[in-house]
Amino acid sequence: MCDSCGCGDTNLVPLEVQQRILSDNERTATHNRHHFLERGLLAINVMGSPGAGKTAVLEATARALAGRRQIGALAGDLATDNDATRLNAAGVRAESITTGSACHLDAAMVHHALHHLAWHDLDYLFIENVGNLVCPAVYDLGQAANVVLLAVTEGEDKPLKYPVMFRKADLVLISKVDLLPYLPEISLERIVASLREVMPEPNYIAVSAKTGQGIEPWLGWLQQQEPAHASGATPHAHAHTHEHDHV
Amino acid sequence: MHEYSIVQALYDSVMTHASARGAAGTVQEVRVRIGALSGVDGGLLDTAWRTFRVRTPCENAEMVVETVAPAWECPACRLAAPALGVRRCTTCGGPLHLTEGDEIVLDRIVMEVP
Numbered sequence: 001m002c003d004s005c006g007c008g009d010t011n012l013v014p015l016e017v018q019q020r021i022l023s024d025n026e027r028t029a030t031h032n033r034h035h036f037l038e039r040g041l042l043a044i045n046v047m048g049s050p051g052a053g054k055t056a057v058l059e060a061t062a063r064a065l066a067g068r069r070q071i072g073a074l075a076g077d078l079a080t081d082n083d084a085t086r087l088n089a090a091g092v093r094a095e096s097i098t099t100g101s102a103c104h105l106d107a108a109m110v111h112h113a114l115h116h117l118a119w120h121d122l123d124y125l126f127i128e129n130v131g132n133l134v135c136p137a138v139y140d141l142g143q144a145a146n147v148v149l150l151a152v153t154e155g156e157d158k159p160l161k162y163p164v165m166f167r168k169a170d171l172v173l174i175s176k177v178d179l180l181p182y183l184p185e186i187s188l189e190r191i192v193a194s195l196r197e198v199m200p201e202p203n204y205i206a207v208s209a210k211t212g213q214g215i216e217p218w219l220g221w222l223q224q225q226e227p228a229h230a231s232g233a234t235p236h237a238h239a240h241t242h243e244h245d246h247v
Numbered sequence: 248m249h250e251y252s253i254v255q256a257l258y259d260s261v262m263t264h265a266s267a268r269g270a271a272g273t274v275q276e277v278r279v280r281i282g283a284l285s286g287v288d289g290g291l292l293d294t295a296w297r298t299f300r301v302r303t304p305c306e307n308a309e310m311v312v313e314t315v316a317p318a319w320e321c322p323a324c325r326l327a328a329p330a331l332g333v334r335r336c337t338t339c340g341g342p343l344h345l346t347e348g349d350e351i352v353l354d355r356i357v358m359e360v361p
Binding site: 010011012013014015016017018019020021022023024025102103104106134135137138139163164165167196197198199200201 | 248249252253256257259260264265268275279284285286287331332333334335342343344345349350351352353354355356357358359360361
């Protein structure tokens, strides 16, 4: 109550906070990252529009790496486990994250899904985000790198329309390049020029899951990202407090 | 439309700080700072907040959104760069860094204290 005149008015008190709103998500992402690093696992957040070819590229990746790397995936979708089913058939140890109405994955969803996937002996874990060029860019999942797919059919100026997503990409896979001969109005050079306007370091590889074009350079890029396997690292005892139930 | 999920995190943060202040009063204002390249839309955030705050201690809390324009700089030359165009330094050719414009921050709460 106002103590000067006894009028009964309440006091308004400003409270300086200066806190990142997603700090809880960032904490969980850091926790996931810690898990991945101590196991020497490369985790990649794979993003892109619905239909950009994320699952197809991961299938081609799994086929090319059969016997060389152990691959796992978490496949995020609003509904169905179709992508995880496809990936399992291609030799990927895959689990679905069905988000219901959520348009993106967050670090807690990934953490929760890890409890349902035997991931400790994997070399690569691909986190296939919900098909969306907006929301997934906002959430750190604990990944080592962001890979964004951009199909040649999506339009040359897509990076200019979705600068937040492409700015955060460590690598862009320009997908479905086998279709370029049928798309005379689309130029790979102009797609790359758009990337240069939003990405300070525009790393990109033109790929086709269908013909295999670009798959070897993509595998080379993945190999470069592999963390050093920490010898003698003590596996995390998992004694932390979880904020969710283990179903 | 991830703004509802941001608002959920914002609300939790506001209530944590309000409770820590030990006040049984209500929150009157929530001031946030949102970068233009953060991936969050200030207008949608405000709409989501108005829906979310109903029947909570934040029911009367207006959201004030400060939008932060992107600022780019060459880390080597320390020169500011224009907001648009190729993201390389015009002097040394190196990649530019975003120095502000991607923040999603709860700046301040104004609370009613009895």
